[in-house]
Amino acid sequence: xxxxxxxxxxxxxxxxxxxxxxxxxxxxxxxxxxxxxxxxxxxxxxxxxxxxxxxxxxxxxxxxxxxxxxxxxxxxxxxxxxxxx
Numbered sequence: 001x002x003x004x005x006x007x008x009x010x011x012x013x014x015x016x017x018x019x020x021x022x023x024x025x026x027x028x029x030x031x032x033x034x035x036x037x038x039x040x041x042x043x044x045x046x047x048x049x050x051x052x053x054x055x056x057x058x059x060x061x062x063x064x065x066x067x068x069x070x071x072x073x074x075x076x077x078x079x080x081x082x083x084x085x
Contacts, residue, residue, distance in 0.1 A: 045070055 028036075030048060037044075045058040045067055058067050 047071070 043059045043061050045056065045062065047054055047056050049055070056067065056071075062070070
């Protein structure tokens with residue numbers, strides 16, 4: 001969701017955050033985001049950037065095949081939300 005000042009600049013900014021306690025700091029570090037999320041999820045898949053490539057990590061209850069399916073589901077849901085605007 002865009003903040004008012006972003007709308008004034010003509011920028012379209014989308015933020016996907018937890019409803020309970022969204023981080024307001026745009027300069028949050030990866031470690032800070034992980035600390036904020038600690039204890040709030042039953043299972044987790046992390047996609048992050050390291051150097052010039054992305055890295056994926058996941059909790060032990062997922063197999064690589066299930067990770068692929070979950071990422072496809074997330075992509076579909078995110079794209080659906082984007083096109084609702």
